[in-house]
Amino acid sequence: MSKEITSRSQDYSQWYNDLVIKGGLADYSAVRGCMVIKPYGFALWENMRDVLDKMFKETGHQNAYFPLFVPKSLFEAEEKNAEGFAKECAVVTHYRLKTDPSNKGKLIVDPEAKLEEELIVRPTSEAIIWNTYKDWIQSYRDLPILVNQWANVVRWEMRTRLFLRTAEFLWQEGHTAHATAEEAIVETEKMLDVYATFAEEYMALPVVKGVKTPNERFAGAEDTYCIEALMQDGKALQAGTSHFLGQNFAKAFEVKFLSRENKQEYVWATSWGVSTRLIGALVMAHSDDDGLVLPPKIAPLQVVIVPIYKGAEQKAKIDAKVGEIISQLKAMGISVKYDDNDNTRPGWKFAEYEMKGVPVRIALGARDLENNVAEVARRDTKEKQSLSLDNLAENIQKLLNDIQQNLYQKANTYREEHTTIVDSWEEFEKMLDEKGGFVSAHWDGTPETEDAIKEKTKATIRCIPLNNTHEEGKCILTGKPSKQRVLFARAY
Amino acid sequence: MSKEITSRSQDYSQWYNDLVIKGGLADYSAVRGCMVIKPYGFALWENMRDVLDKMFKETGHQNAYFPLFVPKSLFEAEEKNAEGFAKECAVVTHYRLKTDPSNKGKLIVDPEAKLEEELIVRPTSEAIIWNTYKDWIQSYRDLPILVNQWANVVRWEMRTRLFLRTAEFLWQEGHTAHATAEEAIVETEKMLDVYATFAEEYMALPVVKGVKTPNERFAGAEDTYCIEALMQDGKALQAGTSHFLGQNFAKAFEVKFLSRENKQEYVWATSWGVSTRLIGALVMAHSDDDGLVLPPKIAPLQVVIVPIYKGAEQKAKIDAKVGEIISQLKAMGISVKYDDNDNTRPGWKFAEYEMKGVPVRIALGARDLENNVAEVARRDTKEKQSLSLDNLAENIQKLLNDIQQNLYQKANTYREEHTTIVDSWEEFEKMLDEKGGFVSAHWDGTPETEDAIKEKTKATIRCIPLNNTHEEGKCILTGKPSKQRVLFARAY
Numbered sequence: 001m002s003k004e005i006t007s008r009s010q011d012y013s014q015w016y017n018d019l020v021i022k023g024g025l026a027d028y029s030a031v032r033g034c035m036v037i038k039p040y041g042f043a044l045w046e047n048m049r050d051v052l053d054k055m056f057k058e059t060g061h062q063n064a065y066f067p068l069f070v071p072k073s074l075f076e077a078e079e080k081n082a083e084g085f086a087k088e089c090a091v092v093t094h095y096r097l098k099t100d101p102s103n104k105g106k107l108i109v110d111p112e113a114k115l116e117e118e119l120i121v122r123p124t125s126e127a128i129i130w131n132t133y134k135d136w137i138q139s140y141r142d143l144p145i146l147v148n149q150w151a152n153v154v155r156w157e158m159r160t161r162l163f164l165r166t167a168e169f170l171w172q173e174g175h176t177a178h179a180t181a182e183e184a185i186v187e188t189e190k191m192l193d194v195y196a197t198f199a200e201e202y203m204a205l206p207v208v209k210g211v212k213t214p215n216e217r218f219a220g221a222e223d224t225y226c227i228e229a230l231m232q233d234g235k236a237l238q239a240g241t242s243h244f245l246g247q248n249f250a251k252a253f254e255v256k257f258l259s260r261e262n263k264q265e266y267v268w269a270t271s272w273g274v275s276t277r278l279i280g281a282l283v284m285a286h287s288d289d290d291g292l293v294l295p296p297k298i299a300p301l302q303v304v305i306v307p308i309y310k311g312a313e314q315k316a317k318i319d320a321k322v323g324e325i326i327s328q329l330k331a332m333g334i335s336v337k338y339d340d341n342d343n344t345r346p347g348w349k350f351a352e353y354e355m356k357g358v359p360v361r362i363a364l365g366a367r368d369l370e371n372n373v374a375e376v377a378r379r380d381t382k383e384k385q386s387l388s389l390d391n392l393a394e395n396i397q398k399l400l401n402d403i404q405q406n407l408y409q410k411a412n413t414y415r416e417e418h419t420t421i422v423d424s425w426e427e428f429e430k431m432l433d434e435k436g437g438f439v440s441a442h443w444d445g446t447p448e449t450e451d452a453i454k455e456k457t458k459a460t461i462r463c464i465p466l467n468n469t470h471e472e473g474k475c476i477l478t479g480k481p482s483k484q485r486v487l488f489a490r491a492y
Numbered sequence: 493m494s495k496e497i498t499s500r501s502q503d504y505s506q507w508y509n510d511l512v513i514k515g516g517l518a519d520y521s522a523v524r525g526c527m528v529i530k531p532y533g534f535a536l537w538e539n540m541r542d543v544l545d546k547m548f549k550e551t552g553h554q555n556a557y558f559p560l561f562v563p564k565s566l567f568e569a570e571e572k573n574a575e576g577f578a579k580e581c582a583v584v585t586h587y588r589l590k591t592d593p594s595n596k597g598k599l600i601v602d603p604e605a606k607l608e609e610e611l612i613v614r615p616t617s618e619a620i621i622w623n624t625y626k627d628w629i630q631s632y633r634d635l636p637i638l639v640n641q642w643a644n645v646v647r648w649e650m651r652t653r654l655f656l657r658t659a660e661f662l663w664q665e666g667h668t669a670h671a672t673a674e675e676a677i678v679e680t681e682k683m684l685d686v687y688a689t690f691a692e693e694y695m696a697l698p699v700v701k702g703v704k705t706p707n708e709r710f711a712g713a714e715d716t717y718c719i720e721a722l723m724q725d726g727k728a729l730q731a732g733t734s735h736f737l738g739q740n741f742a743k744a745f746e747v748k749f750l751s752r753e754n755k756q757e758y759v760w761a762t763s764w765g766v767s768t769r770l771i772g773a774l775v776m777a778h779s780d781d782d783g784l785v786l787p788p789k790i791a792p793l794q795v796v797i798v799p800i801y802k803g804a805e806q807k808a809k810i811d812a813k814v815g816e817i818i819s820q821l822k823a824m825g826i827s828v829k830y831d832d833n834d835n836t837r838p839g840w841k842f843a844e845y846e847m848k849g850v851p852v853r854i855a856l857g858a859r860d861l862e863n864n865v866a867e868v869a870r871r872d873t874k875e876k877q878s879l880s881l882d883n884l885a886e887n888i889q890k891l892l893n894d895i896q897q898n899l900y901q902k903a904n905t906y907r908e909e910h911t912t913i914v915d916s917w918e919e920f921e922k923m924l925d926e927k928g929g930f931v932s933a934h935w936d937g938t939p940e941t942e943d944a945i946k947e948k949t950k951a952t953i954r955c956i957p958l959n960n961t962h963e964e965g966k967c968i969l970t971g972k973p974s975k976q977r978v979l980f981a982r983a984y
Contacts, residue, residue: 039554
């Protein structure tokens with residue numbers, strides 16, 4: 001099995017695809033734009049999902065499940081939302097197939113089984129959920145509703161890439177209902193913080209928290225908050241969004257509540273989501289030309305042990321010792337695999353686990369046993385060291401922590417080196433072309449200028465950072481006055 | 493809030509609907525035949541899913557994810573499977589909506605965005621998965637593949653009932669690939685055992701393990717194994733199926749492997765699934781006229797504590813004690829809620845938690861505190877007892893175990909009392925009409941007789957039990973010779 005990977009410098013985009021496919025994360029499918037998430041990739045998603053799910057529950061949310069389909073009349077009820085997603089909807093029009101009368105071996109859509117009303121495969125669930133909340137909410141006592149859903153959604157994208165942009169993807173979507181705007185905004189910001197914490201502490205991915213410009217808002221939102229990350233090619237990637245929806249959906253679906261003051265008022269809403277896209281971000285942020293590099297906290301497998309032996313006698317001794325090591329690692333909650341498959345050689349295994357990004361590899365040979373040591377290699381820096389078998393598990397635990405920290409630091413240093421402050425159009429264009437990364441610049445605040453900059457440079461405003469300081473300046477394109485810098489980048 | 497429930501004797505079917513809706517498990521939605529699974533119902537499903545997922549992983553399976561859509565050409569590749577599901581398929585024909593030129597506020601399907609090939613929303617995933625396995629399998633070294641998927645599926649049912657039969661439902665579907673028929677059959681039987689263990693040990697639901705007749709087989713299977721449970725109205729419910737698919741899908745999708753003997757052979761397959769239908773079974777098996785009765789091992793909430801007090805001073809003392817009790821219960825892994833909401837009275841709370849089937853309710857008043865006791869009520873038998881606050885957590889743990897056992901015993905006794913052996917047509921009809929339950933009878937082995945019996949009585953052959961003994965007899969309808977009894981019942 002040859003598993004050569006295109007290098008990043010040669011073709012970054014191909015390198016990414018090679019990693020996803022050869023690393024065993026996902027593959028293309030027979031359905032245009034849809035992917036198969038393979039067991040190794042799905043185990044990664046499960047780890048991410050489980051951490052997020054725990055964080056959601058700790059912040060008071062419960063899971064529920066709403067229908068896959070949205071009747072067209074509900075879909076179009078909130079106009080901006082409908083307009084935003086209308087162009088990429090999969091539409092169910094029929095509910096039956098029948099045998100083709102002109103070709104008995106084939107099936108055709110039964111024209112008599114046409115739906116009275118078309119069903120949209122959910123691209124997002126605000127419409128179907130707010131139509132449901134109407135029945136759940138009568139008074140302020142029914143609020144807040146803090147619900148999350150783990151689901152598949154479909155957006156008919158024309159240009160797709162594994163994980164980053166697929167017609168079907170997996171995600172979670174939180175949908176909350178509140179009695180006041182203030183409370184809804186607090187929720188929107190709280191969930192942005194949850195996402196940022198998850199990205200930084202688990203994915204080792206530093207993110208900028210910010211607010212989108214009106215141009216880049218979620219369709220139907222009053223405000224879209226986001227976390228933005230930087231990839232190794234200098235392009236930005238939106239890693240999660242949290243929306244303050246105002247009363248837009250409450251008004252579209254007539255969801256009112258009786259307030260403490262005994263008045264009928266419209267309910268305030270938020271929604272927030274992250275998706276399997278995060279796996280694409282993870283791959284692009286940390287991996288190298290030898291394969292995936294995964295953060296220990298979410299890696300499907302944290303440690304692999306490879307025996308190096310000649311003959312059954314040596315093998316038996318190693319097996320016994322490995323048994324002890326595995327017990328110790330498992331007792332510390334570390335996932336470990338002993339690969340003693342004798343169909344493949346150690347060198348092949350080393351390359352395979354490097355490709356898969358397993359954070360720590362332990363090689364144990366007969367001479368190591370005599371010396372009471374093991375060769376321990378870390379995936380991130382590729383450093384090897386000989387560690388005593390005494391206290392090995394404790395030292396592996398420390399090493400895993402160290403790798404987690406190192407990945408974050410490395411990504412953070414890269415981001416610092418690729419965040420530039422510019423004050424002229426020439427500098428702006430030069431930075432985007434020569435260095436990439438985030439470019440912090442003044443903008444006159446109009447959508448027209450934003451569009452013009454995008455047209456000229458392909459760079460978009462990723463966000464207005466939440467920690468922005470007030471600073472007077474002039475728009476890099478129009479020279480008009482500006483009160484704060486915004487963060488530009490070319491993006492995925 | 494009035495939450496009166498129809499009694500079982502009055503209208504069993506309405507009783508079931510009342511429990512599902514008023515117990516907060518699920519509700520109807522705006523989409524025909526699709527349900528909303530509410531937070532309490534979803535928490536129940538999560539508990540069931542987590543136990544099953546662990547059992548799957550312990551038996552060597554990994555999770556993966558395959559596309560929601562099946563292109564029509566793949567869907568029809570395995571003819572029997574296609575024929576079985578063609579009549580209940582949701583079909584995506586278009587990928588875009590556009591503004592209605594004659595009514596600007598409305599959207600219509602864009603006729604220019606018609607798919608070249610229609611996409612079927614998966615009713616089951618054998619087709620899309622076996623088309624994928626073709627790329628995963630070259631040699632015997634790639635086998636077995638032991639993969640499971642948690643997903644939503646759609647079957648366009650005309651008559652739907654919450655959980656029991658919905659157009660969209662959640663399920664897991666295992667899809668395994670093997671080098672030999674023997675190995676695939678072992679897998680099929682192993683997963684049936686996993687389902688039976690889950691049903692009996694967690695759901696407290698006794699099941700009969702058996703094999704379906706050819707009439708009742710999964711479309712495309714060589715053999716369908718099933719577990720069958722009995723509901724309180726004497727009707728049977730198929731609670732899980734495990735299929736030996738032979739080489740049918742391998743042949744349809746040309747999935748071959750190089751054997752150890754260096755020959756190209758078709759791969760052997762199994763698939764197996766359980767769905768949110770299990771929640772329907774759970775509700776109907778144990779609940780009573782006051783609401784849900786849930787087995788402690790999968791109940792979303794195992795214990796609720798209700799304070800009974802007058803004034804802040806009493807409340808403060810109770811709060812302090814409850815804090816201790818909660819710590820002790822949580823330390824034992826028992827889920828507990830303290831409901832000190834002062835908007836509702838204790839009596840209302842008692843009724844509410846009875847409705848929701850919380851296994852144990854603890855009421856704690858000022859006098860109880862003085863006497864160092866609490867009033868503990870079990871949901872299943874409604875017995876109340878005064879328990880010492882010393883060792884309360886240990887005693888609650890024992891009580892939960894006892895409730896779990898009692899629910900199983902009660903269901904098992906019901907089933908024993910409603911399993912009848914009959915040898916004549918008169919008896920057969922009489923038993924079905926007067927008593928219901930499983931009727932064990934001889935059958936001549938032909939699909940024609942099976943159909944005729946169904947036509948006359950609405951009873952179907954639920955299964956040929958795996959533990960059947962060889963016994964000569966005469967078919968209850970035709971009098972023709974039979975070699976074993978089969979289990980008949982009217983069923984959901």
